[in-house]
Amino acid sequence: MRSVDDPDIYVVGECAQHRGEVYGLVAPLWEQATVLARHLTGTDPTAAYHGSRTATKLKVAGVDVAAMGVTGPQRDDDEFVVFSEPRRGVYKSVVVRDGALIGATLLGDMSKVAFLTSAFDRGLPLPAERVGLLFDLGAPPAEVGVAEMPADTQVCNCNGVNKGTLVSCVTSGVRSVPGVMAQTRAGKGCGSCKGLVQQIVEWAAGGEVEDDPSARWYVPGVPLDKPELMAAIRAQELRSVSSVFAALAPEGKEDAASKMPLASLLKMMCGKEYLDERDARFVNDRVHANIQRDGTFSVVPQVKGGVTTPDQLRRIADVADKYGVPLVKVTGGQRIDLLGIRKEDLPAVWSDLDMPSGYAYGKSFRTVKTCVGSDFCRFGLGDSTTLGIALEERYQGLESPAKMKLAVAGCPRNCSEALVKDVGVVAVDGGRWEIYVGGAAGASVRKGDLLATVDSGEEVIRLAGRFMQYYRENGRWLERTYDFVPRIGLERLRALIVDDAEGLAESLDVAIQASVDAYYDPWREAANPATPGQFASSLPLIPLPTVPVRA
Amino acid sequence: MTAPVTAELPRSTGGKLPAGEYQLGPVSAIPLGEGRAYAVGAAQVAVFRLRDGSLRGLSAVCPHAGGPLADGQLDASVVMCPLHARTFDLRTGNCRNDDLAVPAYAVREQAGEVILAVPGDPS
Numbered sequence: 216m217r218s219v220d221d222p223d224i225y226v227v228g229e230c231a232q233h234r235g236e237v238y239g240l241v242a243p244l245w246e247q248a249t250v251l252a253r254h255l256t257g258t259d260p261t262a263a264y265h266g267s268r269t270a271t272k273l274k275v276a277g278v279d280v281a282a283m284g285v286t287g288p289q290r291d292d293d294e295f296v297v298f299s300e301p302r303r304g305v306y307k308s309v310v311v312r313d314g315a316l317i318g319a320t321l322l323g324d325m326s327k328v329a330f331l332t333s334a335f336d337r338g339l340p341l342p343a344e345r346v347g348l349l350f351d352l353g354a355p356p357a358e359v360g361v362a363e364m365p366a367d368t369q370v371c372n373c374n375g376v377n378k379g380t381l382v383s384c385v386t387s388g389v390r391s392v393p394g395v396m397a398q399t400r401a402g403k404g405c406g407s408c409k410g411l412v413q414q415i416v417e418w419a420a421g422g423e424v425e426d427d428p429s430a431r432w433y434v435p436g437v438p439l440d441k442p443e444l445m446a447a448i449r450a451q452e453l454r455s456v457s458s459v460f461a462a463l464a465p466e467g468k469e470d471a472a473s474k475m476p477l478a479s480l481l482k483m484m485c486g487k488e489y490l491d492e493r494d495a496r497f498v499n500d501r502v503h504a505n506i507q508r509d510g511t512f513s514v515v516p517q518v519k520g521g522v523t524t525p526d527q528l529r530r531i532a533d534v535a536d537k538y539g540v541p542l543v544k545v546t547g548g549q550r551i552d553l554l555g556i557r558k559e560d561l562p563a564v565w566s567d568l569d570m571p572s573g574y575a576y577g578k579s580f581r582t583v584k585t586c587v588g589s590d591f592c593r594f595g596l597g598d599s600t601t602l603g604i605a606l607e608e609r610y611q612g613l614e615s616p617a618k619m620k621l622a623v624a625g626c627p628r629n630c631s632e633a634l635v636k637d638v639g640v641v642a643v644d645g646g647r648w649e650i651y652v653g654g655a656a657g658a659s660v661r662k663g664d665l666l667a668t669v670d671s672g673e674e675v676i677r678l679a680g681r682f683m684q685y686y687r688e689n690g691r692w693l694e695r696t697y698d699f700v701p702r703i704g705l706e707r708l709r710a711l712i713v714d715d716a717e718g719l720a721e722s723l724d725v726a727i728q729a730s731v732d733a734y735y736d737p738w739r740e741a742a743n744p745a746t747p748g749q750f751a752s753s754l755p756l757i758p759l760p761t762v763p764v765r766a
Numbered sequence: 767m768t769a770p771v772t773a774e775l776p777r778s779t780g781g782k783l784p785a786g787e788y789q790l791g792p793v794s795a796i797p798l799g800e801g802r803a804y805a806v807g808a809a810q811v812a813v814f815r816l817r818d819g820s821l822r823g824l825s826a827v828c829p830h831a832g833g834p835l836a837d838g839q840l841d842a843s844v845v846m847c848p849l850h851a852r853t854f855d856l857r858t859g860n861c862r863n864d865d866l867a868v869p870a871y872a873v874r875e876q877a878g879e880v881i882l883a884v885p886g887d888p889s
Contacts, residue, residue, distance in 0.1 A: 397863065403851070457817065469817065471841040471853070494799025494817070498837040498848045501800075506848050510834040746797040751776075753803045753812070753826070753834035 216247055216264055225251050234266055243267035272328060278304060281328045283335045284318030285310050293317075296345045307349045316341060316348070326351060333362035339418065361411070361418045370411055373404020378415055385419035391427035392416050406693065407658035433692055434477055436470025437463045441480075441691065448484060455490035456481060475500075476692040479578055479614045483687050486733035493746050502750060503737040504561055505576035507554060510754045512561060514553040515575035516568050517611065520585040520603035520623075521549025527570060534567050548582035548620060550575065559750050562741035571736040572612070578693070580613040580683070581620050584632065588625035589642075597642025599625035602672045606640075609676060610683065612734050613727075616690035616699075619683060632656060637696040638679050639663050648675045652682055652708070653700025661697040664705045667713045681712050681720060684727040776804050783881065790880040793821070801836035801845065806882055811871055812836035813880055814845060814856060822856040823871030823882055830866055 216231055218224035227247040229239050238244065246267050253262035272281045287310065288295040294311040303323065309331070310318035316334040321327070327349060333339055334348075339360070341348060366379030376399045384395050392413050396402045402409040417424050433441040437459065444463070453459050456477045460469040478495040499505055504512035516531065531551055535543050541555035550573055556564055565572075574581060585603035589595030603623040613619070622633040623640040633639030635656035641649045647668050654663030667678055685708070690699045700708065710716040712723075744750060776791055783789060788806050796802045796815040803826045804811050810826035812835045824845065828835055833849035840846070844862060846853045853862040859870035872883040 400863070469841040471839045471844055471846050472851075474839050474841075492799065493797060494839070497839060501837075506837065508831065508849065510832070510837070746800065747795050748797075748802050751802060753801075753836035 216250075225254070227251055233264065236266065238267060242271065272325070278323055279321070279325045281319070281321040281325060281331075283320075283332065284316070286318060286320050294345060296349065298349050309345065309348045311341060311345065311348075314341060319348075329363060330360040333360035337362055337418065338422075340414070361415045364415075370415065371399075371401035371404060371408045373408075374400040376401035381412060381415045382419040385416055390420050390423060390425040391430075392424065393427045393430050394425075405658035433480070434470070434473035436460065436468065436473035437477075438465065439463065441689065444480070445484065445688070448481070454481065454485055454488055456492050456495035458490075475578075476616075479616070479692075482614050482733075483730065486729045489733075493749075499576035501746075502558060502561055503572050503576065503740070504556065504558075509555075511555045511557055513575070514556050514561070514564055514568075515546065515550050515573040516570035517573040517607075518550045518570075518582075519607040519611075520583050520600050522585070522600055522604060523551075530568055530570070534564055537567065538564055546575070547584075548575075549584050550582060557752065558754075559752050561750050562744070565738040565741045570738075572738045574612045577612075577614065578617055579615055579619070580607075580610045581618050583607040584620070584622040584636070586623075586625050586628075586630035588623075592625060594628060595625040595642070596644055597625050597646070597648060598672075599623040599631065599640075599642060602640065602648075602675060603631075605672065606676060606679060609731055610680060610727075612737075613683065613687070613730055615683065615687050617693045617695045619686075619696070621679075634662050635660065636663065638682060640675050640679070643668070646670065648672065650675060650678055650682075653696045653705075655695060655697035659695075659697050664700055666705070666709060677724070678712060680727045680731075681723045682708070684723040684730075685712060685719070687730075688723075688726070776802075786884050786886070788882050788884065790882055793875050793878055793880055796821075796880070799840065801838065801840065803834065803836040804882070807884060809869075809884065811882060812838075812845075813873055813882065814840055816840070816842055816856075818842065821873045821875055821880060823873035824854060824856065824859050825868040825871075827868075828852055828854075829868055830861075830864060835868070 216226050216233055218226060228244045229237055247264050250262045250264045253259040271283070274280070290312065295308065297308040299306050305324045306320070306322040307324065308320050309316060315338050316331065319331045319335060331348065334341060364378050366377065366382065368378050370376055370378050370381060380399055381395060381401060384399050389395050389398055395416050396412060402412045429435060431440045432438055433444050437444060439447060447463055448459065451462050453462055456474055457469065459477055459481070461467045464470065474495040475497045482489045493501055502512065504514055506512055534540065535553060538556060538560050540553045544552040544554060546552050552575070583603040583606045585599045586592065587595065588599035589597055590600065606621060606623065619637040621638045622631040622636040624631045624633040625642045627641055627643060629641060633641050634651055635654040637652070637654065639651040639654050641651065643649055647670055649668045650666045651663030652666045653661065655661045666682065669675055669678065686696055686699055689703070711719055790804045790806070790813065793815065796813060798815055799817045801812045801814040804813060811823050812826040814822045816822065824835055826835055828847040828849065830847065830852045831849055833847040835845055835847055835854070837848045838845040840856065844853045844855055852864050852866060854860065854868055855862065857870060859868040861867060874881050
């Protein structure tokens with residue numbers, strides 16, 4: 216900065232006023248000094264100081280203070296979010312303009328300073344719920360701020376990909392989120408880090424992220440989003456996966472990775488009219504069991520609502536003995552898992568069990584976990600086991616964009632963990648039931664949102680079915696309800712499903728009834744294999760790593 | 767203590783064939799669009815029957831983590847391992863999404879039978 220009346224006098228620091236602003240902090244002084252040095256050394260006589268965006272952290276009289284940018288709104292459409300709790304000495308405010316953070320003031324609580332500083336410095340995307348700028352809302356660690364995350368921080372914990380690897384992938388020229396994910400395998404495991412991967416790619420690309428249109432396609436091999444794809448399937452009356460490729464894929468080319476999601480979608484849409492092509496199924500759905508790391512399978516018979524009988528337990532024990540089952544495991548969904556079954560033994564195992572499939576291997580309705588309920592529990596308010604069994608009986612095996620785990624609790628103590636299920640039902644006093652949707656306690660943890668409180672078990676079954684059908688028709692492939700519900704929004708879901716604001720309810724009820732009617736127990740294929748060698752071994756002759764046998 | 771899991775795969779049958787060629791049984795034993803595993807000499811081979819009817823052969827074991835490739839889903843050019851979705855080119859055996867490869871075998875149909883050639887095999 217130069218003095219106004221004498222070009223030979225330069226000034227830096229708080230002895231000078233610049234465009235109405237006196238900077239009392241050291242950071243602007245460094246910026247001013249940089250300009251001064253360029254003039255004095257002659258390296259850049261045109262260098263000019265245009266003002267500073269300041270961000271600082273201080274301790275004033277024992278109170279933590281952080282301030283950056285403006286302290287209040289300056290234009291009519293600036294967003295100003297304030298939290299003030301004077302008794303505890305806490306004040307927080309942020310100013311947002313056109314989606315970017317232009318100011319923040321924090322007093323007494325510094326928990327969000329790291330994210331706010333990097334959002335302010337780098338113009339990071341902000342959470343849609345602005346209150347998330349002031350408080351941690353239990354969101355994934357994505358909001359720590361990708362800028363100051365060390366390069367060796369592991370981002371994808373499934374495939375061991377760190378931030379540095381993602382950044383160098385972007386630097387090497389890959390500019391789309393799906394592109395980086397494909398190259399590094401980040402986000403290709405459980406998928407819970409996808410949001411963080413996206414933020415890192417956006418940050419590393421400096422806002423030059425290429426929009427990859429394939430990101431909105433339902434399957435990678437057909438360039439249509441889900442509504443477009445479903446409309447085309449209906450219009451052209453397509454009934455099989457191969458006919459979808461022939462009619463809708465570029466040059467009619469089939470695509471291995473698209474087969475499973477298409478098979479699921481067509482089965483959901485066509486019910487009994489679906490033309491089943493076995494090659495379109497993932498191996499789990501071909502042999503109705505879950506493939507394990509050594510190529511053997513796990514077998515989980517249906518135990519509705521987690522309620523079994525001595526007779527069923529005897530049969531399960533006999534099967535475990537007869538087939539030398541290496542691991543018998545009680546699952547989180549209140550069932551019994553027989554692990555390490557050879558593919559060629561599956562049909563015999565099923566017929567010896569003489570129980571229906573528990574669908575523990577599919578992208579489908581899995582199970583309904585229940586607590587003891589009012590019959591035995593002295594706190595029970597509702598008959599959770601009966602309702603759980605009724606739900607499972609009705610919706611068993613329904614295919615869906617991702618698995619659906621349910622639970623019913625007989626009172627708000629919530630012993631069956633109904634608050635963290637895709638659909639969870641909780642009995643409350645007065646003979647009523649609360650229905651929660653979008654809960655999760657897996658790769659993500661999320662408390663379900665209260666969709667409705669209803670007066671009867673029949674009403675629970677009806678609304679739960681309507682919600683699941685809406686999810687089946689509108690969920691993205693592998694999108695669990697814990698992402699789906701926030702994406703659609705609870706208010707909208709309530710309007711559509713509970714209040715029937717758009718007149719969809721009847722068609723949803725009809726559609727799910729058709730799927731319920733199309734249910735069959737796939738384990739009945741034991742006697743009549745669907746294809747030659749359906750249960751032929753694919754294991755190599757060499758022994759592979761196997762499940763350890765515990766005494 | 768571990769229980770080794772072994773399985774009997776269909777073995778190559780006899781027949782007058784040029785050296786290094788094996789007859790693996792009827793093509794109809796492999797459903798369209800799927801694969802089946804065979805023991806061929808000392809090797810284990812997954813034979814795939816594409817939806818257009820043509821045949822491809824790859825080593826049966828995924829080099830990433832031992833997955834059974836014959837259980838994978840395929841299209842006209844690749845098969846995806848059922849364990850972790852490593853994707854292999856059906857002609858070259860090269861992996862599309864990892865630095866891996868599996869041996870590829872020449873396989874053809876002759877009078878309804880699957881005939882597989884093992885390079886360098888004297889039998």
